[in-house]
Amino acid sequence: MVETTRIVLASRPEGAPTPANFRTETAELPPLEEGQVLLRTLYLSLDPYMRGRMSAAKSYAKPVEIGDVMVGGTVAEVVESRAADFAKGDVVQGYSGWQTHDVAAATHLRKLDTDKVPVSTALGVLGMPGFTAYSGLLKIGQPRAGETVVVAAATGPVGSAVGQIAKIKGARAVGIAGGPKKVAALRDELGFDVALDHRAPDFAEQLKAAVPDGIDVYFENVAGPVAEAVYPLLNTYARVPVCGLIANYNAAGQPEGPDQLPAFYSRILVKSLTIRGFIQSEFVNEMFPDFLRDMTEWIADGKVRYLEDITDGLDNAPEAFIGLLEGKNFGKVVVKVAD
Known part of the structure; x- marks a missing residue:
């Protein structure tokens, strides 16, 4: 029997x-059955969607039950295999969650090439966040050469990819982040045309000055005050892929103040806006192979760069996750669980 340490x-x-809200415990794993593998977790992905899974509120995915392992994407090493396509020593991407070991069905795993790029990228730029950016921007945003694309949380794994893909497609990329260090990274490391600090007291005025021809695509990761500054600047026929609403994830109730929904609907009508929420999994069958081909090529050519924020030790995952929701991360948040 193999024990796993899990949160x-x-x-x-x-x-x-x-x-x-978290508890660490140990548990015995069941013996392998045919078609299963025993995994040792190397890296754990931490992502904003996990906050929604902690709530019992109805959403696009069922909540984590009290006492269950916290969900999450992982990169792991195969320790033992009873599956024909996997052997001991293979490195795979899966969804074992916040734990050191797991027994998983082989059908839920993707074998990784350990020679081309660091395996941690399978949780970021070459994984779910990168695919979220690729599919949401190209399928819904559809940026064209010469247009202006604005993205918030732009140093995060989704936002940073959105801006760089927009540039590849010939659009102008405006990134919004929090703090001078992140703003500098957008401009100097990630190649955004404009980088703005949403914490600046005159942020709304800076944004307006930065988009003299208006905004054609707004990739929504945040909502809140950032969105309030963006929406008056949207052009007719602008497209808004709605990926995340991190400013609202910790809200315990409805916001105070007047009902802004009528004005919001009026703006949609008057400007013929396309606003669509999406979950990246709905595009997997159609777009994932193209994404892996394109993104791998773009990284190799230096057209897409990525930032990682790596925390050592599974026991530090709760603190890193809380920091992520507070905007303390700098790039894709990954926990290194084992060598």
Whole structure:
């Protein structure tokens, strides 16, 4: 029998998560059955969607139950295999969650090439976040040469890819982030045309000055005050892929103030806006092979760069996740679980 150390959901958060919402425990894993593999986790991905899975509210995916392992994408090494397509020592991408070991069905795994790029990228630029950017921007945003694309949370794994793909397609990329360090990275490391700090007291005025021809595509990762500054600047026929609403994830109730929904609907009508929410999994069958081909080529050619924020040790995952929701991360948040 093999034991796994795992972090489970101890209680549902009210507002922002705290360390008390998580519990670390050990458990024995079942013996392997035909078609299964035993995995040792190397890297764990931390992503904003996990906050929604901690809540019992109805959403696009079922919530994590109290006492269950926290969900999450992983890169792992095959320790033992009873599956024809996998052998001991293979490195795979899967969804074992916040734990050191797992027994997984081989059908749920993707074998990784360990020679071309660091395997951690399978959780970021060459994984779900990168594909989210690729599919949402190209399928819904459809940027054209000469247009202006604005993206918030732009140093994150989704936003950074959105801006760089927009540039590849000939569009002008405007990135929004929090703090001078992130703004500098957008401009100097990731090649955005304009980088703005949403914490600046005159952010709305800076944004307006940065988009003299208006905004054609707004890739929505954040909502909140950033979106409030963006929406008046959208052009007729602008497209808005809605990927995330991180500014609202820790809200314990409805916001105070007047009902802005009528004005929002009016703007959609008057400017003929296309606003579509999406989950990247709906495009996997259609677009994932093209994504792997294109993104691998773009990385090799230096057209797409990526940032990683790596935390050592599974026991530090709750703190890193809480920091992610507070905007403390710099790039894709990954926990290194083992060598």
